[in-house]
Amino acid sequence: MCQTLPVTSLRERKKARTRAELQRHALRLFAERGYEATTVEDIAAAAEVARSTFFRYFAAKEDVVLFDDVDPLFEQALAAVPAGTPLLVALIEAMRATFTGLDEQKRADEELRMRLVRTVPEIAAALRARGAWEVEQTTRFVAPALGRSPDDIEVVTLAGALIGARFAAQTLVAREPHRSYVDTTLEILERLRTGIPLADEPIIGS
Incomplete structure (x- = not known):
């Protein structure tokens, strides 16, 4: 019996979760500290990822808001x-x-x-x-x-x-x-x- 393929791959779902987590933590920090006072390093630390990981998903800090x-x-x-x-x-x-x-x-x-x-x-x-x-x-x-x-x-x-x-x-x-x-x-x-x-x-x- 053929198994139905998922709409997205496991890798794509993992990337989507990471992107969503980065945005979730960013918005929480913006609400608590303000946009200007929150750095990319703060967002990455809150999401427990490297700074470079943030930039794999978002080109700049403002993009985490626009996503x-x-x-x-x-x-x-x-x-x-x-x-x-x-x-x-x-x-x-x-x-x-x-x-x-x-x-x-x-x-x-x-x-x-x-x-x-x-x-x-x-x-x-x-x-x-x-x-x-x-x-x-x-x-x-x-x-x-x-x-x-x-x-x-x-x-x-x-x-x-x-x-x-x-x-x-x-x-x-x-x-x-x-x-x-x-x-x-x-x-x-x-x-x-x-x-x-x-x-x-x-x-x-x-």
Whole structure:
């Protein structure tokens, strides 16, 4: 009888665990000491690995914040949405299912990551530099969901709008710190379902 092969190899799973552990310890230290006061050496020591091991997984300290291991969970949730569901509705359902399924600590970690993105200049700069890459990555799950090419201008436009929604959520949370990043992102996506807000609003003029 043939044995079903695992989706990932043992080596890949071990690497994923090490990467996740490095991020978990990094976020804990950032919360306790602050981002600037925490060094790569501190993170490596907390994870009980060598400094060189950290750099095998992350090119720089800011990358440990930008690494998002929730994306695969989101893609699984999106694949589970019934065929025929309008795309934005499907994305909202998948995002809500993904974050509802996270435990309290992981959700807190995600909120901390977004807070660091908003408040630490080098992380914000690194994220801006990755803008085009973020759009390209978003087309990777939008295009197959629609059965369209990732080069389709409408797919790329939608991907850009989704990334814009994330930046808009970060802006609102920066202005109103009591807001949840996840809930604010969902609220913005709900508004986009009816079209671009204010797009047809007449300008007042000077």
